[in-house]
Amino acid sequence: MQKIYLDYNASTPLAPEVVDAMQPLLNNYYGNPSALHWAGKPVKELLHKARKQVSDLIGSSPCEVTFTSGGSEANNFALKGFYFKNQHKGNHIITSRIEHPAIINPCKFLEKVGARVTYVSVDQYGRVSPEEIERAVTKDTILLTIMHSNNETGTLQPIVEIGEIAKKYGITLHTDASQSVGKVPVDVNNLKVDMLTIAGHKLYAPKGIGALYIRDGVDLEPLIHGAGHEKGLRAGTENTLLAVGLGKACEMASNHMGSTKLKDLTDNFWKQLKDVFGDQVVLNGHPEERLPNTLNVSFVRRIGQDLLDGIPQLAASTGSACHAGSIELSPVLKEMNVPKEIGMGAIRFSLGRYTTEDEIDTVIKGFKEIF
Structure with a gap:
């Protein structure tokens, strides 16, 4: 059976160009980038x-980019690092109810050590309201963190409008852009963000590498203390092998940014469905305001996992989980107030650079046969 991968939001395959860029570091470039001799300088x-x-x-x-082990570390660094360094200014954080666990759980942790966190709601499309965020601001608010x-x-969030609110009140803004970097244009100045999270394995780089953009002037307490690596923000010898892979993936993303191929393929998939x-x-x-590769659809009064089980060659994700015979919707669909008879049939199709029209046609045919 032809295996079809439509789970690019979960993880992307390594781009061949990324593998090629990393290859020399497996053999020839083994020096410590902090070393001043012939083996260290080329690695640096x-x-x-x-x-x-x-x-x-x-x-x-470039000096505003700190390499991390991935998106989760970058999010933890942004939230914990900022809170511990700036809690003397206030203890209030604002986030949304549909953030990734790598944001929600650090917020829950910070609540245990003195932070007060406001979790704003979303509308039926999964978008936060800038007005609700502004109403939540207090004199003690020091940080906003809303996913891109x-x-x-x-669904894309109104980060530009939220950035304007942050600047109006002198609040630092972080956005988790793990899913959007490489898929849509992301410019930290246009978005008006002070920190931004990148996850390598969402844009054809290896797992285990990511980055946190930290605007010059934003102070963070390091999560890892030690020597002065990464401007003293993240101790430990840099993983140059994976960093080179991420760099190449970002270069490739820049080159692909003008293409509408992925959006056209996704739109055609939805039309066929x-x-x-x-x-x-x-x-x-x-x-309209969503990633060009992402199609989250519900088959009404059906169970998403049952449908995927009927097409074992298809890799995709469901929006609900079955526990002891009962269906539990994902927290995101719950917050969007998606009815259970709709949400239980949710499937997320996330397309990627290597998805083909033939694969989409095969998926449509497979659903027709089992429906």
Whole structure:
């Protein structure tokens, strides 16, 4: 059977160009980038190049990019590092109810050590209201953290408007852009953000590498204390191998940014689903303001996992879980007030650079056969 991968939001395959860029470091470039001798200097140059490739993609200075082990570490660093360094200014954080666990759980932790966190709601499309965020601001608010795009529905948040609110009240703004970097234009200055999270394995780089953009002047307490690596913000010898992979992936993302191929393929997929299933299939998330590769749909009064089990060659994700015979909707669909008879049939299709029209046609055919 032809295996079809439509779970790019969960993780992407390594781009061949990324593998090629990393290959020399497996054999020839083994020195410590902090060393001043012949073995260290070329590694340091490769690390600097990778940092610039990342910064070029998001419109920042290279010195504002700190490499991490991935998106979760970057989010933890942004929230905990900022809170512990700036809690003397206030203890209030504002976030949304549909954030990734890598935001929600650090917020829950910070509540245990003195932070007060406001979790704002979302509308039926999964978008937060800038007005609700502004109403939540107090004199003690020091940090806003709102994801740029939702990993389940692909819905894009109004980060520019939220950034204007943050600047109005002198509040630091962080956004988790793990899902959107590489898929849509992300410029830290246009978005008006002070910190931004990148996850390598969401844009064809390896797992285990990510980055946190930290605007010059934003002070964080390091999560890892030790020597002065990464401007003293993250101790430990840098993983140049993976950093080079992330850098190459960011360079490639810049080159692909103008293409509408992925959006056209996703739109055609949705059109075919509607043509075949009509009112039996509905879209979850915003119809326009969403990632170009993400299609979260519900097959009404069906169970998403049962449908996927009927097409074992298809890799995709469901929006509900079955526990002891009962269906539990994902927290995101719950917050969007998606009815259970709709939400239980949710499937997230996330397309990628290597998805083909033939694969989409095969998926449509498979659903027609089992429906």
